[in-house]
Amino acid sequence: GENVGLHLPTLSVQEGDNSIINCAYSNSASDYFIWYKQESGKGPQFIIDIRSNMDKRQGQRVTVLLNKTVKHLSLQIAATQPGDSAVYFCAETPGYSTLTFGKGTMLLVSP
Amino acid sequence: SAVISQKPSRDICQRGTSLTIQCQVDSQVTMMFWYRQQPGQSLTLIATANQGSEATYESGFVIDKFPISRPNLTFSTLTVSNMSPEDSSIYLCSVEGDRAYGYTFGSGTRLTVV
Structure with a gap:
């Protein structure tokens, strides 16, 4: 399939390392944030979300941190695996309406 | 979560033609969104x-170029009209x-206009 991340910033890690992907959002009124994973040839896949009344949320191997003061969102992936290689997008919305996507980061995991 | 079926999965089209993309959802939903x-x-x-x-269009997108239908709560279509290579997305x-x-999603x- 085509490379959806051709022009995106890239994070290269070794298998087993922890990965941190960062995102700056723009709308101070946004109160719901989502991280998506997009593999080549596929649509975005939901990973984890967080609401503005929280600053941290954990899932399976993933953690999202929200800093509303500086409008910053991060996705931490523990023990990164080759199957985690993909493009990762953050998205924001005020009042659970239309989503605005960030620019995206390509994660490359080497065995 | 809802399951979405989108057709076609890819197409190669001649410039000046139009393509209609279909989106079928397995449950009733109020809002459907189209992205490029x-x-x-x-x-x-x-x-x-x-x-x-x-449909409510975002800045930079117009109905004449991207007409949308939403006949019921499980289906929508997006048409890309009078295509040019810049519409390849x-x-x-x-x-x-x-x-x-x-x-x-x-x-x-995957549309390629030649």
Whole structure:
């Protein structure tokens, strides 16, 4: 399939390392944030979300941190695996309406 | 979460022609969204389609170029009209999810205009 991340910033890690992907959002009124994973040839896949009344949320191997003061969102992936290689997008919305996507980061995991 | 079927999955079209993309959802949803993802780029919202009303278009997108239908709560179409090579992109359908799963996306339609 085509490379959806051709022009995106890239994070290269070794298998087993922890990965941190960062995102700056723009709308101070946004109160719901989502991280998506997009593999080549596929649509975005939901990973984890967080609401503005929280600053941290954990899932399976993933953690999202929200800093509303500086409008910053991060996705931490523990023990990164080759199957985690993909493009990762953050998205924001005020009042659970239309989503605005960030620019995206390509994660490359080497065995 | 909802399951979305999007057709066609890919197409190669001649400039000046039009292509209609279909989005079928396995459950009734109020809001459906159409996005464009240009090569190597992020997703940009084209319009929001609610059943029984005109679609709401984002800045830079117009109905004449991207007409949308929303005949019922499980189906929508996006037409890319009078195509040029600049319209070569991935077009994605999305629906509001329940609050446990955010918004769900279809697998996309990969359009190449030659």
